[in-house]
Amino acid sequence: MTVFELISLGFYNLKLINVIENFITEVFQSEVIILPQTQVPSDYKNIYRGQYDGFKLLRWSSNLKRLESSILVGLADVDAYVLGLNFIFGIADPKSRVALVFLERLKEAEGLQGVKFITRVKKEVLHEVGHVLGLRHCSNKKCVMVFSNSIYDTDFKEFKYCGSCYGFLIHSGFSVNPKYSLGEVIS
Ligand SMILES: [Zn+2]
Ligand SMILES: [Zn+2]
Numbered sequence: 001m002t003v004f005e006l007i008s009l010g011f012y013n014l015k016l017i018n019v020i021e022n023f024i025t026e027v028f029q030s031e032v033i034i035l036p037q038t039q040v041p042s043d044y045k046n047i048y049r050g051q052y053d054g055f056k057l058l059r060w061s062s063n064l065k066r067l068e069s070s071i072l073v074g075l076a077d078v079d080a081y082v083l084g085l086n087f088i089f090g091i092a093d094p095k096s097r098v099a100l101v102f103l104e105r106l107k108e109a110e111g112l113q114g115v116k117f118i119t120r121v122k123k124e125v126l127h128e129v130g131h132v133l134g135l136r137h138c139s140n141k142k143c144v145m146v147f148s149n150s151i152y153d154t155d156f157k158e159f160k161y162c163g164s165c166y167g168f169l170i171h172s173g174f175s176v177n178p179k180y181s182l183g184e185v186i187s
Helices: 014-028 054-062 115-132 151-156 163-171
Strands: 004-009 032-034 051-053 071-076 090-093 098-102
Touching: 004 014, 004 054, 014 032, 014 071, 014 115, 051 054, 054 071, 054 090, 054 098, 071 115, 090 115, 098 115, 115 151
Parallel strands: 004 032, 004 071, 071 098
Antiparallel strands: 090 098
């Protein structure tokens, strides 16, 4: 069974952490360890862009893991980028098994408490964990693995994997609650 570690970076919102903890448990039917919240190193902020370097945060956060085999899910209350993109909602690395979700852009017109905000965080968590588990971007606009160019794409997709992405995860040996599959499993 895959163990998850969940950490909040740069904010404290117990409700959000609890919701995401329960969500991960329900989707992946696995244990979730909550790590103590920590600050994001301020020197990873690009002063010209006013945004954090996604790859630097990814490398740094892999050291926060307690178990090598676990999947670390980090929720970071910052705006982040990688070269070539104006911003990113999240970033993941299958090797170190780290999935980061950046909250700043997900708050749009919602704030940290909104229902829509929490739904967006759930979608981005499933998306980045999907990358950790080996999934690539999907062309199905409703699938959580579609690439989100904007918050509208995020709002349009479901917090579910399409049949083909779901099938990939199941065939790779991961346990994913069938409730989070959009439809028939294509193998
Ligand atoms: Zn992606
Ligand atoms: Zn898909």
